[in-house]
Amino acid sequence: MTETTRPDHRPDRRPAEPPAGERPGEFPGGPALFRLDPRVAHLNHGSFGAVPVPVQEAQAALRAEVHADPDAFFTTLPDRLEQARTKIAAHLAADPDGLAFIANATEGANLALDAVPLADGEEILVTDHGYGTVTAAAARRAPVTTVALDPALPDEDAVRETVLAAVTPRTRVAVLDHVSSPTARIIASPRLIAELRERGVTTVVDGAHAPGMLADPLATGADFWFGNLHKWGYAPSGTALLAVAPQHRHRIRALVPSWEDGHGFPRSVENRATADYTGWLAAPEGLDLIEALDAAKVRAHNSTLAAHGAALLAEIPGLTPLPHTDGLAMRTLRLPPGIAQTPDAARALREEIAARLRIRVLIWPWPGGGGIRICGQIYNRPEEYARLAAALPDQLLRNA
Ligand SMILES: Cc1ncc(COP(=O)(O)O)c(C=O)c1O
Numbered sequence: 001m002t003e004t005t006r007p008d009h010r011p012d013r014r015p016a017e018p019p020a021g022e023r024p025g026e027f028p029g030g031p032a033l034f035r036l037d038p039r040v041a042h043l044n045h046g047s048f049g050a051v052p053v054p055v056q057e058a059q060a061a062l063r064a065e066v067h068a069d070p071d072a073f074f075t076t077l078p079d080r081l082e083q084a085r086t087k088i089a090a091h092l093a094a095d096p097d098g099l100a101f102i103a104n105a106t107e108g109a110n111l112a113l114d115a116v117p118l119a120d121g122e123e124i125l126v127t128d129h130g131y132g133t134v135t136a137a138a139a140r141r142a143p144v145t146t147v148a149l150d151p152a153l154p155d156e157d158a159v160r161e162t163v164l165a166a167v168t169p170r171t172r173v174a175v176l177d178h179v180s181s182p183t184a185r186i187i188a189s190p191r192l193i194a195e196l197r198e199r200g201v202t203t204v205v206d207g208a209h210a211p212g213m214l215a216d217p218l219a220t221g222a223d224f225w226f227g228n229l230h231k232w233g234y235a236p237s238g239t240a241l242l243a244v245a246p247q248h249r250h251r252i253r254a255l256v257p258s259w260e261d262g263h264g265f266p267r268s269v270e271n272r273a274t275a276d277y278t279g280w281l282a283a284p285e286g287l288d289l290i291e292a293l294d295a296a297k298v299r300a301h302n303s304t305l306a307a308h309g310a311a312l313l314a315e316i317p318g319l320t321p322l323p324h325t326d327g328l329a330m331r332t333l334r335l336p337p338g339i340a341q342t343p344d345a346a347r348a349l350r351e352e353i354a355a356r357l358r359i360r361v362l363i364w365p366w367p368g369g370g371g372i373r374i375c376g377q378i379y380n381r382p383e384e385y386a387r388l389a390a391a392l393p394d395q396l397l398r399n400a
Pocket of ligand 1: 103177206
């Protein structure tokens with residue numbers, strides 16, 4: 001397994017952390033690019049993304065085209081999808097022949113895992129930071145070994161060593177987050193993926209948060225990688241990608257058969273009969289917009305804002321910042337012990353913060369006490385994090 005999902009092997013290029021103490025400002029023109037409810041502080045871009053107005057308009061124009069002449073639209077669809085896929089591959093430094101549009105990360109996990117032959121007794125390794133539906137896809141196919149990663153593990157080396165220590169001769173596949181959802185840290189580092197490959201383990205990377213947040217989202221070199229464009233890539237909902245290394249492509253089978261099955265990957269995976277393809281076709285507009293705004297500037301701004309918010313929250317007694325990866329647009333803190341220990345308690349706290357404070361954040365459950373995740377995006381302003389930091393102590397008392 002020496003081939004990768006990328007044509008070349010550039011080092012992982014993450015944006016540099018802004019100088020400590022730098023006060024973030026507003027991204028010029030950023031908020032006006034979205035139609036978000038201005039009464040709400042949207043600090044949870046990582047869960048569902050948000051679609052900028054130019055991308056909404058591009059999708060609306062495509063929908064109008066479908067309704068004006070459905071025959072013309074659907075008969076030219078394969079070519080148009082190929083053009084859109086090729087543009088996206090260029091943005092992500094990906095091999096266009098190894099890339100397919102899919103609906104979401106969860107679908108990517110299922111497609112990838114179906115393409116790995118598993119013998120009786122072989123196991124899939126996951127971590128307890130993994131996203132629930134992705135871990136469920138693994139558990140449907142083979143016994144899983146769940147690696148417990150203490151959220152306070154200090155760095156990528158500690159994460160790598162903990163994962164490798166759990167590999168046994170039965171481990172056939174590892175499903176690892178690129179950027180973890182609850183703890184916002186890099187798990188599938190290129191070095192960990194390479195060391196798993198040396199041990200004969202097939203790697204499946206959940207890059208749900210990577211496109212648009214990382215400069216080089218396919219840099220892990222995994223056998224299979226899937227990622228959402230509808231989170232940080234400014235694409236319409238239902239827009240994601242599956243990247244497959246050459247040696248695995250012939251085993252990819254669409255979850256539902258279509259007329260394109262005979263064409264193999266990627267066309268067979270992309271054909272969903274008479275479905276709505278306008279999100280995929282509008283997706284290049286999202287990545288074009290990030291480039292036009294200056295991708296490095298966007299990333300720096302977003303990570304500066306998230307760091308600023310985390311610094312404010314860290315001043316609240318009982319909140320503990322978790323180790324983070326520099327340059328990411330999401331930061332997490334552990335809540336006081338006993339709060340958000342279960343999914344129900346976490347959901348209740350998140351919904352109360354939304355209803356009472358009009359602030360959207362992710363609250364994640366964890367045994368002993370959950371955590372809070374905040375995001376930075378070009379529509380956010382520093383005062384939104386200050387508002388959260390001012391109101392959260394009282395809210396935590398209510399939920400204690
Ligand atoms: C790490 C991770 N993987 C997978 C998903 C699921 O994405 P989707 O809803 O597109 O399947 C999410 C969603 O937040 C996520 O954070």
